[in-house]
Amino acid sequence: MEWIDWPLLKRKGLQHLITGYEIPVIEVDGELGEIIEVFVRINSTGKALTRQETRHARYYRSPFLKEASRLANRFKKHFLKNGIFTAGQIDRMKHVEFTSELMLSLVQGDVLNKKTALDRVMQTNSFDGRQLRRATSLATTTLNRVCSHGGCAAKLTWDDFTIDHIDPYSRGGRSQLENAALMCRRHNSSKGNRKNRRAAA
Ligand SMILES: [Zn+2]
Known part of the structure; x- marks a missing residue:
């Protein structure tokens, strides 16, 4: 050394x-x-x-x-x-x-x-x-990780979750984080092109 x-x-x-x-x-x-x-x-x-x-x-x-x-x-x-x-x-x-x-x-x-x-x-x-x-x-x-649809609050899992456009895509809602909300499959498909009231509040 x-x-x-x-x-x-x-x-x-x-x-x-x-x-x-x-x-x-x-x-x-x-x-x-x-x-x-x-x-x-x-x-x-x-x-x-x-x-x-x-x-x-x-x-x-x-x-x-x-x-x-x-x-x-x-x-x-x-x-x-x-x-x-x-x-x-x-x-x-x-x-x-x-x-x-x-x-x-x-x-x-x-x-x-x-x-x-x-x-x-x-x-x-x-x-x-x-x-x-x-x-x-x-x-x-x-x-x-709960569904943002009013009154649902279902716990979302990796198998059952969708990302919803708060302002619907079909009506010009943008694919940006500020316009996104987590939703269960059932509610995202039933929502159609209506606005997601609770998430938008
Ligand atoms: Zn739901």
């Missing part, structure tokens, strides 16, 4: 290996108890932080993130049982990241996986209370 010290590194011109080492730094804003909790969480695996863990540390007090965490944890069992996330991924907050992206995508009416868009929402708190409630409600319906 070779003993390497600073003068040797200098002779070899390799100082950058030390001086160029990037140290990740995260700013956390909150009560001491909250800060400790964040750091216990993010250090428990001994691995580099995931994007969501960093986000959690930085935007700990964001109402959007709090709501996304609450919702994500409500569906934790479902994620595990259906193999959507492993326990390890859940420990590393992948389910919170997924739920945040889902909420934002549903409100913006477009599929979103640009992580910077999430950071922006949390940083600026650009969602008002009304938008946040709407995001939560849309994400809950989606995660619950």
